[in-house]
Amino acid sequence: MSKLRVAAVGTGNIFRSIHLPAWLAHPEAEIVAVCDAYRPGAQKIADEHGIKDVYEDYREILARDDVDVVNVCTPNLYHSEVSVAALQAGKHVFCEKPDAINPVEAIKMADAARANDKVLMVMRNNRYRPVSQFLKSYVEKGNMGDVYTGRCGWLRRRGIPGKGGWFTTKELSGGGPLIDLGVHMIDLAIWIMGNPKPVAVSGSVYTKFAGNDLSDSEHSSFGNKQADGTFDVEDLATGFIRFENGASLQIEFSWASNVETEGRFVELRGTKAGFSLFNDDLKLFTEIDGTLCNIVPQLPKDSGGHKNNINHFVDVVKRRAEPIFVPEQGVDMIKILSAIYESAQSGREVRLD
Structure with a gap:
């Protein structure tokens, strides 16, 4: 059973308290890297959970061939920027809500998912x-x-x-x-x-x-x-x-x-x-x-x-389920x-x- 290799961008409270426990509990996922502009916060999480790689620039994560999924938990302004870049780099994306701060950015995300045939799912717990x-x-x-x-x-x-x-x-x-x-x-x-x-x-x-x-x-x-x-x-x-x-x-x-x-x-x-x-x-x-x-x-x-939302995302990426949420709903x-x-x-x- 191959595991999805997950890299987290943004390691604040919503990641620590919500996303991180769900990923750690999933038998088909492993967190291989964390990234945050505030490096000490990311480093603390890495040290606590045995995560080897820590970054301050998310672009270093996107350059890695061994990352399957990017989990975006940045401030809202950067949801679209990071998600679009990750999708264009061939990664699936699971993003914290809201989808983006305006419709133009939400449409960019939906378009990037479609153009690169990757799963984009935004938290709808x-x-x-x-x-x-x-x-x-x-x-x-x-x-x-x-x-x-x-x-x-x-x-x-x-x-x-x-x-x-x-x-x-x-x-x-x-x-x-x-x-x-x-x-x-x-x-x-x-x-x-x-x-x-x-x-x-x-x-x-x-x-x-x-x-x-x-x-x-x-x-x-x-x-x-x-x-x-x-x-x-x-x-x-x-x-x-x-x-x-x-x-x-x-x-x-x-x-x-x-x-x-x-x-x-x-x-x-x-x-x-x-x-x-x-x-x-x-x-x-x-x-x-x-x-x-x-x-x-x-x-x-x-x-x-x-947790159920992230489990469903994994099922969709693994092609075991049709998505309950699609990016066009996020645009609306x-x-x-x-x-x-x-x-x-x-x-x-x-x-x-």
Whole structure:
């Protein structure tokens, strides 16, 4: 059984806590190199896990013939640059979300994957949770009827990541909670709906907590805080998405807002049934024999969406599975997010078609 030889570019918190354990646990993968502009961080990981080679320049990794997969966990700005270069060098790419900071860069990634016949997959961990798989099947079997509207979001009371660092610097991140959290729940909602084509969006963004240092979220530990750094992104975004089939989706995402507690949610409504997924709690709303019923499904324990996503990526590279995520879906996602920012600036609905 030949192992995929993986090289990681970017060894910050998301790699250390999420990607690294999944790769180490996979019997058909081995990490042969790590790379980070901050060499001591990469060196520490290499020393802890017996990884021989450490680099500061990702181009040295791409020159190696013994690297099959490049795992990209850099700040958002560099997702496209590193991914495109890796694909052109004949490597498969697994990239942390978001796909890119604008549609032009996302299209470059999709085009490079197609032109070089390599697998490009961007983290969509929520698709790979048992509850998500159940809901996808439930909708595909027609149990919800016509799914025509819904809402989704992820609200934190106080959970700004890496304040003053790259997370809150628009040039590096592309935005605040909309691009950081929105990619998760918007993707999950649209995927469960059957991937309808988005045609128009409207939105508003707000920055109200740049001077607030309170935290009640574990996610505040992501990134490196800088006391005198930049904060030029939103801390809350709201919006509305219209789809070609007439369906619609309300969205709301915050790093900081005066709500009771942190929570992520997707709610969809169909002509036969609806559902509410709040954090890990799922409820179905339907009618049986003329009686309105609330149903709580008994589902398997979540085995880890991030790990399942990387396992699926390996299966696709090994040609054992068809991809659940394709790059064109990533392009649509970044078009949505970019258009919401544009709408917030102009005060008008933005068409995507």
